[in-house]
Amino acid sequence: MTGFSLPSTIPDGREETSRQAINSALTAIRQHLGMPIAYISEFVDGESVFRYVDAPGLENLIKPGDSRDLTDVYCLHILEGRLPELIPDTSKNPLALAMPITREIPIGAHMSIPIRLVDGTPYGMFCCLSPEANTSLNDRDLETMRLFANLAAQQIDKDYEERRILEEKRERILETLNTSAFAIAYQPIVDLGRMHPSGYEALCRFSAEPYRSPDVWFDEAAAVGLSV
Incomplete structure (x- = not known):
């Protein structure tokens, strides 16, 4: 991107x-x-x-x-x-x-x-x-x-x-997007009584260094107008 x-x-x-x-x-x-x-x-x-x-x-x-x-x-x-x-x-x-x-x-x-x-x-x-x-x-x-x-x-x-701090955050988010340094893992939410999927969960995992948890990445993206 x-x-x-x-x-x-x-x-x-x-x-x-x-x-x-x-x-x-x-x-x-x-x-x-x-x-x-x-x-x-x-x-x-x-x-x-x-x-x-x-x-x-x-x-x-x-x-x-x-x-x-x-x-x-x-x-x-x-x-x-x-x-x-x-x-x-x-x-x-x-x-x-x-x-x-x-x-x-x-x-x-x-x-x-x-x-x-x-x-x-x-x-x-x-x-x-x-x-x-x-x-x-x-x-x-x-x-x-x-x-x-x-x-x-x-x-x-x-x-x-x-x-300056916001620009650093923005550049970090753009680099992550442009290099696709993240992956999405999808997994079902199963109703065990019926043994049938009742929904799905999408989890984002970031591979950029240093490691930072997904909530930090999303918070910084929101701060610089790139959350979507």
């Missing part, structure tokens, strides 16, 4: 709880800083993909699933130290001022913290921005935002780890 391509995902309840926690962090920091847009982006194939967005009334500018080329946004410049994490007034920073996106959005004030997974891999950015400059923003605000970014990073890392 081949051709399975079902994605492994976090269970719906767990995923919704995670999303709510991250969205709450974005709302809290956006309101604390008095900025209209907060978001978390993920780096995917040379693009910054907006995964979580809190920008009430500005959905025409940014919404979850939107993306921009990394060469067009501030992210890489911040990661590589060419732009600071805190820019209270973009008109005072020559590089930010020269970037077309600063005028396009527009961006007057910008704060951004890189998000890294536990293993150090860059995931994306935790950002707040405003179309107007905000010279009241300071290092204390940046540290507060860093705290929220770290909390979001912990949640994202948990989600990544859970997806």
